[in-house]
Amino acid sequence: xxxxxxxxxxxxxxxxxxxxxxxxxxxxxxxxxxxxxxxxxxxxxxxxxxxxxxxxxxxxxxxxxxxxxxxxxxxxxxxxxxxxxxxxxxxxxxxxxxxxxxxxxxxxxxxxxxxxxxxxxxxxxxxxxxxxxxxxxxxxxxxxxxxxxxxxxxxxxxxxxxxxxxxxxxxxxxxxxxxxxxxxxxxxxxxxxxxxxxxxxxxxxxxxxxxxxxxxxxxxxxxxxxxxxxxxxxxxxxxxxxxxxxxxxxxxxxxxxxxxxxxxxxxxxxxxxxxxxxxxxxxxxxxxxxxxxxxxxxxxxxxxxxxxxxxxxxxxxxxxxxxxxxxxxxxxxxxxxxxxxxxxxxxxxxxxxxxxxxxxxxxxxxxxxxxxxxxxxxxxxxxxxxxxxxxxxxxxxxxxxxxxx
Numbered sequence: 001x002x003x004x005x006x007x008x009x010x011x012x013x014x015x016x017x018x019x020x021x022x023x024x025x026x027x028x029x030x031x032x033x034x035x036x037x038x039x040x041x042x043x044x045x046x047x048x049x050x051x052x053x054x055x056x057x058x059x060x061x062x063x064x065x066x067x068x069x070x071x072x073x074x075x076x077x078x079x080x081x082x083x084x085x086x087x088x089x090x091x092x093x094x095x096x097x098x099x100x101x102x103x104x105x106x107x108x109x110x111x112x113x114x115x116x117x118x119x120x121x122x123x124x125x126x127x128x129x130x131x132x133x134x135x136x137x138x139x140x141x142x143x144x145x146x147x148x149x150x151x152x153x154x155x156x157x158x159x160x161x162x163x164x165x166x167x168x169x170x171x172x173x174x175x176x177x178x179x180x181x182x183x184x185x186x187x188x189x190x191x192x193x194x195x196x197x198x199x200x201x202x203x204x205x206x207x208x209x210x211x212x213x214x215x216x217x218x219x220x221x222x223x224x225x226x227x228x229x230x231x232x233x234x235x236x237x238x239x240x241x242x243x244x245x246x247x248x249x250x251x252x253x254x255x256x257x258x259x260x261x262x263x264x265x266x267x268x269x270x271x272x273x274x275x276x277x278x279x280x281x282x283x284x285x286x287x288x289x290x291x292x293x294x295x296x297x298x299x300x301x302x303x304x305x306x307x308x309x310x311x312x313x314x315x316x317x318x319x320x321x322x323x324x325x326x327x328x329x330x331x332x333x334x335x336x337x338x339x340x341x342x343x344x345x346x347x348x349x350x351x352x353x354x355x356x357x358x359x360x361x362x363x364x365x366x367x368x369x370x371x372x373x374x375x376x377x378x379x380x381x382x383x384x385x386x387x388x389x390x391x392x393x394x395x396x397x398x399x400x401x402x403x404x405x
Contacts, residue, residue, distance in 0.1 A: 039063030058085030069099035135309035146218025245269035275312030
């Protein structure tokens with residue numbers, strides 16, 4: 001990404017474009033903004049000069065916002081894509097689920113719009129660091145998306161998606177079904193009744209959680225190690241990620257998150273250790289030695305950065321971003337060790353995951369009393385007005401960790 005940020009605004013109504021010009025007049029000096037009256041004009045412009053961000057109205061003649069952003073997604077996948085529309089009907093929103101990163105409703109004040117543009121750009125700068133690409137480029141066994149996960153993702157994008165259809169996809173993979181049922185009936189979920197079919201599991205856990213579980217099970221399967229000690233470490237990482245997920249969800253619920261947000265917090269916690277799995281598989285002995293060096297003055301992520309070129313959080317978040325996970329989940333994982341770098345607007349998933357890593361179950365490989373995140377970030381929590389919540393989260397961690405045993 002160049003130092004100048006190129007942003008294209010698209011709307012077929014001249015007075016709306018003029019309003020956007022006025023609203024964004026106070027934008028950062030490095031934002032180069034262009035205003036287009038049609039999707040066709042924007043596509044032609046991007047062919048010559050690709051943009052970092054495109055913000056489009058939904059309802060336009062000839063080519064609407066969803067069609068425009070789908071073309072941009074295919075031709076310029078690195079571009080941040082935002083829908084800004086006064087029409088928030090369900091069918092319009094569903095059509096933008098794939099091609100759009102964010103959906104903003106009109107009227108939208110300039111601060112909200114600017115934040116929606118700036119937030120993913122900040123994350124992209126972090127995620128496209130030379131060290132990260134060098135680290136991933138040196139790993140030959142990067143995981144691929146499990147086939148059941150791909151099928152479930154396609155099903156969920158369908159306007160006619162159903163719980164039964166998702167359950168049928170899981171049922172096609174016997175080993176995946178066995179793992180899913182084993183986890184669903186474990187202490188991590190405490191569902192109360194015995195779950196015996198994929199359909200029961202999907203109904204009980206919800207689509208987002210099942211989708212994340214299928215991804216996680218498939219990734220762990222790909223990294224099956226022959227070394228008994230490495231297998232043991234992977235098993236403990238498996239257990240740790242589930243405990244972390246449960247605490248993330250509990251913290252989000254305590255902070256008033258709605259059920260979908262709480263479920264996404266669970267998914268963020270569950271998938272936050274993906275990068276560790278990659279490093280453990282690719283650099284087994286060096287990574288074990290690195291764990292032994294971790295301490296209050298030598299944070300794990302700093303040691304990972306020095307040894308491998310990138311931390312496990314950035315590696316995992318980068319892959320999840322490539323696989324189409326939401327910006328909020330990717331940001332939560334990428335910045336969970338250093339949340340104050342996220343900017344001035346709280347991401348509840350980031351808050352929950354950071355608190356869970358700082359206060360929840362410690363990584364089992366570290367020395368007693370040592371954490372991968374030494375303590376909650378007071379500056380970040382102060383900016384979110386959550387500093388007084390630490391004691392409550394600590395109590396919640398103690399209770400949640402005890403229930404999962």
